[in-house]
Amino acid sequence: xxxxxxxxxxxxxxxxxxxxxxxxxxxxxxxxxxxxxxxxxxxxxxxxxxxxxxxxxxxxxxxxxxxxxxxxxxxxxxxxxxxxxxxxxxxxxxxxxxxxxxxxxxxxxxxxxxxxxxxxxxxxxxxxxxxxxxxxxxxxxxxxxxxxxxxxxxxxxxxxxxxxxxxxxxxxxxxxxxxxxxxxxxxxxxxxxxxxxxxxxxxxxxxxxxxxxxxxxxxxxxxxxxxxxxxxxxxxxxxxxxxxxxxxxxxxxxxxxxxxxxxxxxxxxxxxxxxxxxx
Amino acid sequence: xxxxxxxxxxxxxxxxxxxxxxxxxxxxxxxxxxxxxxxxxxxxxxxxxxxxxxxxxxxxxxxxxxxxxxxxxxxxxxxxxxxxxxxxxxxxxxxxxxxxxxxxxxxxxxxxxxxxxxxxxxxxxxxxxxxxxxxxxxxxxxxxxxxxxxxxxxxxxxxxxxxxxxxxxxxxxxxxxxxxxxxxxxxxxxxxxxxxxxxxxxxxxxxxxxxxxxxxxxxxxxxxxxxxxxxxxxxxxxxxxxxxxxxxxxxxxxxxxxxxxxxxxxx
Amino acid sequence: xxxxxxxxxxxxxxxxxxxxxxxxxxxxxxxxxxxxxxxxxxxxxxxxxxxxxxxxxxxxxxxxxxxxxxxxxxxxxxxxxxxxxxxxxxxxxxxxxxxxxxxxxxxxxxxxxxxxxxxxxxxxxxxxxxxxxxxxxxxxxxxxxxxxxxxxxxxxxxxxxxxxxxxxxxxxxxxxxxxxxxxxxxxxxxxxxxxxxxxxxxxxxxxxxxxxxxxxxxxxxxxxxxxxxxxxxxxxxxxxxxxxxxxxxxxxxxxxxxxxxxxxxxxxxxxxxxxxxxxxxxxxxxxxxxxxxxxxxxxxxxxxxxxxxxxxxxxxxxxxxxxxxxxxxxxxxxxxxx
Numbered sequence: 001x002x003x004x005x006x007x008x009x010x011x012x013x014x015x016x017x018x019x020x021x022x023x024x025x026x027x028x029x030x031x032x033x034x035x036x037x038x039x040x041x042x043x044x045x046x047x048x049x050x051x052x053x054x055x056x057x058x059x060x061x062x063x064x065x066x067x068x069x070x071x072x073x074x075x076x077x078x079x080x081x082x083x084x085x086x087x088x089x090x091x092x093x094x095x096x097x098x099x100x101x102x103x104x105x106x107x108x109x110x111x112x113x114x115x116x117x118x119x120x121x122x123x124x125x126x127x128x129x130x131x132x133x134x135x136x137x138x139x140x141x142x143x144x145x146x147x148x149x150x151x152x153x154x155x156x157x158x159x160x161x162x163x164x165x166x167x168x169x170x171x172x173x174x175x176x177x178x179x180x181x182x183x184x185x186x187x188x189x190x191x192x193x194x195x196x197x198x199x200x201x202x203x204x205x206x207x208x209x210x211x212x213x214x215x216x217x218x219x220x221x222x223x224x225x226x227x228x229x230x231x232x233x234x235x236x237x238x239x240x241x242x243x244x245x246x247x248x249x250x251x252x253x254x255x256x257x258x259x260x261x262x263x264x265x266x267x268x269x270x271x272x273x274x275x276x277x278x279x
Numbered sequence: 280x281x282x283x284x285x286x287x288x289x290x291x292x293x294x295x296x297x298x299x300x301x302x303x304x305x306x307x308x309x310x311x312x313x314x315x316x317x318x319x320x321x322x323x324x325x326x327x328x329x330x331x332x333x334x335x336x337x338x339x340x341x342x343x344x345x346x347x348x349x350x351x352x353x354x355x356x357x358x359x360x361x362x363x364x365x366x367x368x369x370x371x372x373x374x375x376x377x378x379x380x381x382x383x384x385x386x387x388x389x390x391x392x393x394x395x396x397x398x399x400x401x402x403x404x405x406x407x408x409x410x411x412x413x414x415x416x417x418x419x420x421x422x423x424x425x426x427x428x429x430x431x432x433x434x435x436x437x438x439x440x441x442x443x444x445x446x447x448x449x450x451x452x453x454x455x456x457x458x459x460x461x462x463x464x465x466x467x468x469x470x471x472x473x474x475x476x477x478x479x480x481x482x483x484x485x486x487x488x489x490x491x492x493x494x495x496x497x498x499x500x501x502x503x504x505x506x507x508x509x510x511x512x513x514x515x516x517x518x519x520x521x522x523x524x525x526x527x528x529x530x531x532x533x534x535x536x537x538x539x540x541x542x543x544x545x546x
Numbered sequence: 547x548x549x550x551x552x553x554x555x556x557x558x559x560x561x562x563x564x565x566x567x568x569x570x571x572x573x574x575x576x577x578x579x580x581x582x583x584x585x586x587x588x589x590x591x592x593x594x595x596x597x598x599x600x601x602x603x604x605x606x607x608x609x610x611x612x613x614x615x616x617x618x619x620x621x622x623x624x625x626x627x628x629x630x631x632x633x634x635x636x637x638x639x640x641x642x643x644x645x646x647x648x649x650x651x652x653x654x655x656x657x658x659x660x661x662x663x664x665x666x667x668x669x670x671x672x673x674x675x676x677x678x679x680x681x682x683x684x685x686x687x688x689x690x691x692x693x694x695x696x697x698x699x700x701x702x703x704x705x706x707x708x709x710x711x712x713x714x715x716x717x718x719x720x721x722x723x724x725x726x727x728x729x730x731x732x733x734x735x736x737x738x739x740x741x742x743x744x745x746x747x748x749x750x751x752x753x754x755x756x757x758x759x760x761x762x763x764x765x766x767x768x769x770x771x772x773x774x775x776x777x778x779x780x781x782x783x784x785x786x787x788x789x790x791x792x793x794x795x796x797x798x799x800x801x802x803x804x805x806x807x808x809x810x811x812x813x814x815x816x817x818x819x820x821x822x823x824x825x826x827x828x829x830x831x832x833x834x835x836x837x838x839x840x841x842x843x844x845x846x847x848x849x850x851x852x853x854x855x856x857x858x859x860x861x862x863x864x865x866x867x868x869x870x871x872x873x874x875x876x877x878x879x880x881x882x883x884x
Binding site for chain 1: 616617619621624625626628630631658659661662663664665666667768794795796797798799800801802807809811814816821822823824825826828830831836840843844847848851852
């Protein structure tokens, strides 16, 4: 008899690998078992544990949109043991995935509102899921603005999709690179994300802001949003902490009484302000 | 004891040090390491034969690192650790005021590093009779028996790393057991995970361990790690004529070369 | 179920342990080996150390071993075959001679592993565990069960609780269905009894604080410097967490040998720096004081809120095992009075 085991991953085949930036890759993964594929569903904001058998597991968000069926994608930068091993894999190789875990971006509640996405560096992947999700349901939302920055032009991820968003009349895309990170033919802005955001200065009226980025970017972005008139309830972000289990048992990802894996990773600024600064 | 307190009080009162590292009364009949920052608190400072913790450990922790001057009540083992830490460039003499305590529990006054070296060389190194007996028992074993002995001895290890955490010489910011790229030592505390961990640690301490026995004292499952370290120190002394904890300048057997080295290990 | 009161002679107790063994169950009891008493597999009662106040380690490893296999896997040329652990093969285990605090420790542990989503491996071990505890006749300076809703004759968590009435007689409280099944299978060994007042039979342990007061105080203490003061002598090892009956935090680790591999769950501790360290080098709990604070908050603030269950049973093991005499009861008393 087949026993269930909450630690057992789905078996996934790497269908496609995209080189996004130096050390950054995107994997498109397909379920090897059709029944798994049929049973599986997730919502934007959720994450999973990706594993290489023999190396271990690593936590990423699902970077593709739930509206794109039949596969999931993850984007990662080589850093630790598992991501380095992942980076050495080829198309056709097998990895494990378990999930989805965590809460979601409440996009149903955002109907009829303007959306402002603010992302930095390798934090675009969690945002990309919700961006595509919203673009695939474009009629539900009013203006969509994306402010995305990276250290240098090379470090911008999803370059082909940035182009696609730039060309779309129903999206306003602002890209920026840190001073010194520009190339001679760079046409975007030069400056840090919070600064560029205050220049672009989108209206906070009827607008939801979604912020993903390194802690330092987030820290300086919140005051800008506040100055623009965003209320804490209308600002969303995702937290990342070291995780092992993904479902509130292994004990390490908690910020105060909440587990990032179970109660997060999506939090409003209101919720964030009630938590101790342990992230 | 009063002399130790007097020195400690003066050092704090004159602001020569901001922290006095010593002992206070602990739970029931236990004693515990304590940090004194005010002269009036020195009343609580104690020293007795139960104060065997190697408090040189704390010299590398935040409280002492942030102080301009630190005094430490130092038994011979603590003095040896201080000298070894100095030899390994982990602490500097200007900052540390050693209040020496002899193996008989008498105050030896404030020792500068030169005096500390002398102190360290002249204070007897004690080995408990039961430790001596165990060493003799192990030495009488064949290599295979020894290996089996240690595999069995390590088996109750739960990898709480109390041995490492309470060892003044285990000051690495990132322990080898925590590197995972590649994973040198298995994290799991199963049979070979335990053997590899303790072997690795023993090798990294060979010639550096001053044989204070903290590893064994702090081990919740009572693994005789001090014996392992002692036997290695003995070997290093024999082969390299080098002993840790006697000099405040670099003398590490495993990373220094001298022409009189026996080089038996190369053969 | 309603508690069934019985009496067991010491000789019947000896027979009971032998019969449990004979029925194929694995019996674990405190055994003194080279001066340290731990739970070990026993064949009979003679091996047991009845005198021990608390074993060095808790009994948690019976359901949450220090290394637990989560799955095996085998790599082939173009596939990976994953093999689940056969949880039906886990043995029936009796924890015998546990103290009431040991037994109580399984409650928060069970809450961690089975709330919201069920850890099947843990649950299978827990389902096959029967706990026969013995009330405490004596306590030491580290015991503080009465401060955390426990007591030396407390029944919670136990399936059967034995209390020594005289050197030859035990009062047996049959508390759960699991306990009753042992009673039913060995009915001849048990004599009927009225309810016995255990108070004169068990140790007196003074209450030092209440969990409710701690919980209340913690609401405003997060930013206090008390954590720095208390954690100053903490060496940052994991001894406290590993000997704790209620600590359930773990790590997941893979190991391979050739094409075969195994994924393990291993004990982990919030006292370790590595526990929360991000790959980027950022650490949400950078200082030992923050990690000490997490330990106290988890047990006395977060767990009560998440699971309606405190994460401490007052066994005092952490304090006994601590190389630098961090005494949790003393620190909690300080918090309660502060």
